[in-house]
Amino acid sequence: xxxxxTLSLLGILVLYLGLFKAKSAxxxxxxxxxxxxxxxxxxxxxxDAKPIYSGMVVFDNFAxxxxxxxxxxxxxxxLLSKAYFSSISxxxxxxxxxxxxxxxxxLMVSAYHNFAMxxxxxxxxxxxxxxxxxxxxxxxxxxxxALKYFLMGAxxxxxxxxxxxLLYGATGTFDITGVREYLIANPQQISPYFYxxxxxxxxxxxxxxxxxxxxxxxxxxxxxxxxxxxxxxSTVVKVAxxxxxxxxxGYVFVPLHDFWPPVLLIVIIITLFIGNITAMMQAxxxxxxxxxxxxxxxxxxxxxxxxxxxxxxxxxTYAIAYSLSSVAAFAGLILVKRAKGSDxxxxxxxxxxxxxxxxxxxxxxxxxxxGIPLTAGFIGKFMMFNTVMQDYHxxxxxxxxxxxxxxxxxxxxxxxxxxxxxxxDEGGAIVLPLSFKVVLATTVALTLLIGLYPDCIIGLL
Amino acid sequence: xxxxxxxLLLPLVSALVLAFxxxxxxxxxxxxxxxxxxxxxxxxxxxxxxxxxxxQFEQSYDWIPRLGIKFHIGLDGISLPLVLLTNGLIPLIxxxxxxxxxxxxxxxxxxFMQAGLLLVFVALxxxxxxxxxxxxxxxxxxxxxxWGEGDRIRVNLKFFIYTFFGSLLMLVAILYLYQQTATKxxxxxSFAALDLxxxxxxxxFWAFFIAxxxxxxxxxxxxxxxxxxxxxxxAGTMLLAGIMLKMGTFGLVRWLIPIAPLGVAAYGQMALIxxxxxxxxxxxxxxxxxxxxxxxxxSSIAHVGLIGAGIFAWNQEGLQGALMQMVNHGIxxxxxxxxxDIIAQRTGTRTLKxxxxxxxxxxxxxxxxxxxxxxxxxxxxxxxxxxxxxxxxGVYGVxxxxxxxxxxxxxxxxxxxxxxxxxxxxxxxxxxxxAVTDIKGHEIVVLFIVAVVVLYLGVFPNGLLHLSEASVTxxxxxxxx
Numbered sequence: 049x050x051x052x053x054t055l056s057l058l059g060i061l062v063l064y065l066g067l068f069k070a071k072s073a074x075x076x077x078x079x080x081x082x083x084x085x086x087x088x089x090x091x092x093x094x095x096d097a098k099p100i101y102s103g104m105v106v107f108d109n110f111a112x113x114x115x116x117x118x119x120x121x122x123x124x125x126x127l128l129s130k131a132y133f134s135s136i137s138x139x140x141x142x143x144x145x146x147x148x149x150x151x152x153x154x155l156m157v158s159a160y161h162n163f164a165m166x167x168x169x170x171x172x173x174x175x176x177x178x179x180x181x182x183x184x185x186x187x188x189x190x191x192x193x194a195l196k197y198f199l200m201g202a203x204x205x206x207x208x209x210x211x212x213x214l215l216y217g218a219t220g221t222f223d224i225t226g227v228r229e230y231l232i233a234n235p236q237q238i239s240p241y242f243y244x245x246x247x248x249x250x251x252x253x254x255x256x257x258x259x260x261x262x263x264x265x266x267x268x269x270x271x272x273x274x275x276x277x278x279x280x281x282s283t284v285v286k287v288a289x290x291x292x293x294x295x296x297x298g299y300v301f302v303p304l305h306d307f308w309p310p311v312l313l314i315v316i317i318i319t320l321f322i323g324n325i326t327a328m329m330q331a332x333x334x335x336x337x338x339x340x341x342x343x344x345x346x347x348x349x350x351x352x353x354x355x356x357x358x359x360x361x362x363x364x365t366y367a368i369a370y371s372l373s374s375v376a377a378f379a380g381l382i383l384v385k386r387a388k389g390s391d392x393x394x395x396x397x398x399x400x401x402x403x404x405x406x407x408x409x410x411x412x413x414x415x416x417x418x419g420i421p422l423t424a425g426f427i428g429k430f431m432m433f434n435t436v437m438q439d440y441h442x443x444x445x446x447x448x449x450x451x452x453x454x455x456x457x458x459x460x461x462x463x464x465x466x467x468x469x470x471x472x473d474e475g476g477a478i479v480l481p482l483s484f485k486v487v488l489a490t491t492v493a494l495t496l497l498i499g500l501y502p503d504c505i506i507g508l509l
Numbered sequence: 510x511x512x513x514x515x516x517l518l519l520p521l522v523s524a525l526v527l528a529f530x531x532x533x534x535x536x537x538x539x540x541x542x543x544x545x546x547x548x549x550x551x552x553x554x555x556x557x558x559x560x561x562x563x564x565q566f567e568q569s570y571d572w573i574p575r576l577g578i579k580f581h582i583g584l585d586g587i588s589l590p591l592v593l594l595t596n597g598l599i600p601l602i603x604x605x606x607x608x609x610x611x612x613x614x615x616x617x618x619x620x621f622m623q624a625g626l627l628l629v630f631v632a633l634x635x636x637x638x639x640x641x642x643x644x645x646x647x648x649x650x651x652x653x654x655x656w657g658e659g660d661r662i663r664v665n666l667k668f669f670i671y672t673f674f675g676s677l678l679m680l681v682a683i684l685y686l687y688q689q690t691a692t693k694x695x696x697x698x699s700f701a702a703l704d705l706x707x708x709x710x711x712x713x714f715w716a717f718f719i720a721x722x723x724x725x726x727x728x729x730x731x732x733x734x735x736x737x738x739x740x741x742x743x744a745g746t747m748l749l750a751g752i753m754l755k756m757g758t759f760g761l762v763r764w765l766i767p768i769a770p771l772g773v774a775a776y777g778q779m780a781l782i783x784x785x786x787x788x789x790x791x792x793x794x795x796x797x798x799x800x801x802x803x804x805x806x807x808s809s810i811a812h813v814g815l816i817g818a819g820i821f822a823w824n825q826e827g828l829q830g831a832l833m834q835m836v837n838h839g840i841x842x843x844x845x846x847x848x849x850d851i852i853a854q855r856t857g858t859r860t861l862k863x864x865x866x867x868x869x870x871x872x873x874x875x876x877x878x879x880x881x882x883x884x885x886x887x888x889x890x891x892x893x894x895x896x897x898x899x900x901x902x903g904v905y906g907v908x909x910x911x912x913x914x915x916x917x918x919x920x921x922x923x924x925x926x927x928x929x930x931x932x933x934x935x936x937x938x939x940x941x942x943x944a945v946t947d948i949k950g951h952e953i954v955v956l957f958i959v960a961v962v963v964l965y966l967g968v969f970p971n972g973l974l975h976l977s978e979a980s981v982t983x984x985x986x987x988x989x990x
Binding site for chain 2: 422426431433444445449452456464467469502503508
């Protein structure tokens with residue numbers, strides 16, 4: 049809880065810093081605050097977790113692990129922000145403050161123990177993002193993205209809320225343990241409202257994680273938003289939503305496992321195919337990443353549907369691998385876009401010659417996203433496939449394999465542009481600021497480290 | 510010095526060092542030095558190896574204990590020849606590039622690939638095997654696409670996705686087998702000890718077979734091969750044909766057949782027929798090729814088709830012949846591709862029509878070329894003879910008709926290989942030949958070593974056969990169908 053309080057206070061502090069024009073202090077203060085929050089979470093690790101605040105939140109290792117991942121990813125993304133925000137807006141403090149508020153929401157979503165808390169968490173997380181997506185006030189694409197995101201987000205929140213209401217009607221409680229106990233106590237006469245509630249919750253959460261057929265907002269919003277916000281959305285928000293998803297379906301609704309997995313299976317298959325096949329056709333790197341994030345949502349949903357003993361740790365490993373690679377890829381995109389003014393694949397031409405380090409980092413990130421051994425992405429995919437195999441969904445696994453092969457096609461495309469094509473016009477040379485070097489080196493080192501020795505991560509959950 | 514782990518580590522370290530060498534000449538010498546060091550480190554294994562059926566120099570470390578994954582490696586009579594082949598050929602391949610200006614990154618990729626290849630051959634844990642299998646793919650993709658020619662981007666993407674898809678199928682099968690083991694681990698021995706139902710073994714067979722058949726390649730999974738071989742730089746083609754395809758044939762012997770004997774019982778004959786079809790089909794296409802490199806690419810499909818047939822025959826002669834021929838084919842094909850590269854460099858063309866009469870200008874090359882061709886054709890007293898003889902004897906054990914069609918490879922091989930020799934070396938030369946000079950320096954060294962090995966293994970094949978005999982016998986006793 050200390051972390052959530054710290055982050056909320058930090059957000060307000062940052063706003064005041066902005067008010068008093070202390071621009072240079074914004075980033076250091078935010079990072080120190082994040083470190084404090086991280087420390088608070090680490091201090092709770094391994095303790096006995098009981099629901100606190102009248103059963104509103106629970107800080108078990110599951111919640112802590114996902115919270116820590118969210119905080120670290122946010123820290124990495126903010127490191128990239130040094131010159132970025134001031135280049136697109138004058139009110140830099142808004143960015144930091146809104147991101148911190150959104151992160152607070154993400155932490156709530158990973159630690160909720162009550163449906164009210166889930167709802168509040170998702171709202172806190174999303175409302176801050178509605179503003180962030182549209183923060184380039186004069187930019188048409190940014191405005192369109194914000195409107196789309198807001199409408200779709202509000203719509204999905206409606207589903208979510210309606211679902212929660214129905215569950216309350218059936219069970220008479222908002223407490224997730226209470227709901228679970230209701231299911232165990234009445235295996236035969238579950239109220240039809242309950243089924244409706246589960247389906248509506250499923251739809252609402254699928255909206256949030258961007259699973260097909262509820263994904264239509266993703267590409268446009270990801271493309272229209274500033275790159276850093278896109279990277280924040282596709283990593284932190286997604287990871288937190290999955291933590292929420294997993295707690296709900298991997299714990300609360302487990303007794304109902306005859307009912308919802310078939311629905312989720314259909315969602316997964318559609319998500320994988322739509323995400324991968326559409327990603328293949330993109331000419332823009334940013335849009336490709338948006339679609340690839342849809343397909344990754346599909347892979348992560350696998351573990352939820354499999355409900356194995358290793359579900360949690362496979363989603364966690366996958367989420368780490370995915371976040372690290374995404375941050376690296378978006379960092380590369382920011383640099384390229386700054387130098388060449390374009391986020392198309394062609395802008396990456398010749399990068400292997402002009403900037404071998406950056407090209408290497410992007411290559412490792414792409415290989416990790418594609419799931420090639422010696423990278424964290426492979427371990428994530430391996431564990432995911434293994435979890436699915438425990439239930440012997442062999443056909444499902446074969447579909448996943450087909451999709452993984454399609455994935456290679458578009459992930460290698462940027463590699464092809466970087467190494468095998470030469471740039472026509474040189475454009476501006478790419479300079480790597482120190483903060484970028486740190487982030488890129490960290491992500492690549494962690495990706496390879498987890499790829500080589502994943503036991504440290506797998507053992508956590 | 511018989512620590513197998515060091516043998517895997519050295520190429521990785523070499524790759525790391527070489528990646529930062531900018532100057533071409535120092536990169537060459539450093540790469541050569543490191544690869545020769547690797548070869549020297551391999552010698553103690555050969556000397557201390559006891560030619561019985563046991564697994565030797567075994568090492569096992571916990572890798573991901575929570576999933577039962579171990580880093581388990583070891584050598585037996587089946588993997589040792591291939592380890593020797595890999596470590597022996599890499600220095601030759603590096604030496605063959607001395608005429609070109611290549612930076613350290615090229616040699617780093619070669620070394621990195623060597624590590625992956627070795628891991629495939631020594632792994633006794635399916636997870637390690639899979640990692641090595643994929644790790645070998647990344648560097649060769651970059652080698653072929655960065656230094657290749659023509660339509661290299663599309664061709665190599667096809668190659669990559671083809672093989673990646675195949676290996677993912679294998680991963681599915683590996684995960685399934687893992688769930689079946691009583692001890693929940695990926696050990697080769699646990700996999701081989703599984704007593705699976707007939708229908709299960711059938712799909713396991715397909716999952717592994719497609720992965721290996723793409724790599725080898727066996728007809729009809731070969732469509733990536735001619736384009737990739739032709740468009741790759743010569744060193745890349747050598748790596749692909751000389752060593753990498755042996756991963757597939759080795760995989761058949763080590764993993765597929767012991768794990769899914771009932772699957773092999775059901776589909777083995779079909780696989781054998783596919784191999785034989787590959788022999789005939791590829792040979793017929795090789796007849797018509799004008800591009801010399803493409804001709805050898807097709808001949809390679811024919812040769813490995815026979816190796817595959819020998820493996821699926823699953824008897825002493827077939828298996829030993831296959832192991833022998835894996836080594837032989839690796840050596841011969843490297844020699845052939847190098848000769849063709851020299852010719853293409855000097856004359857500027859790879860088209861048979863435009864070549865001819867080179868023997869006058871390049872007498873030394875002609876002699877080496879002839880020796881290597883004799884080996885590839887399988888003339889007695891060259892290495893190819895023993896291998897192909899054993900293979901045909903093995904295939905004959907399954908059926909006369911198979912042996913007859915498989916035997917066509919000897920006749921067809923002689924036709925297209927001698928045609929290749931005739932059209933390039935003999936006949937009237939074209940005008941462009943005047944400026945052509947004979948081989949010298951590193952070219953002589955490489956071809957001399959290849960020719961000596963071709964002749965040596967032709968006269969004294971027993972050393973190599975002796976290494977694998979006990980392992981093969983034991984494997985045949987273990988796995989019957």
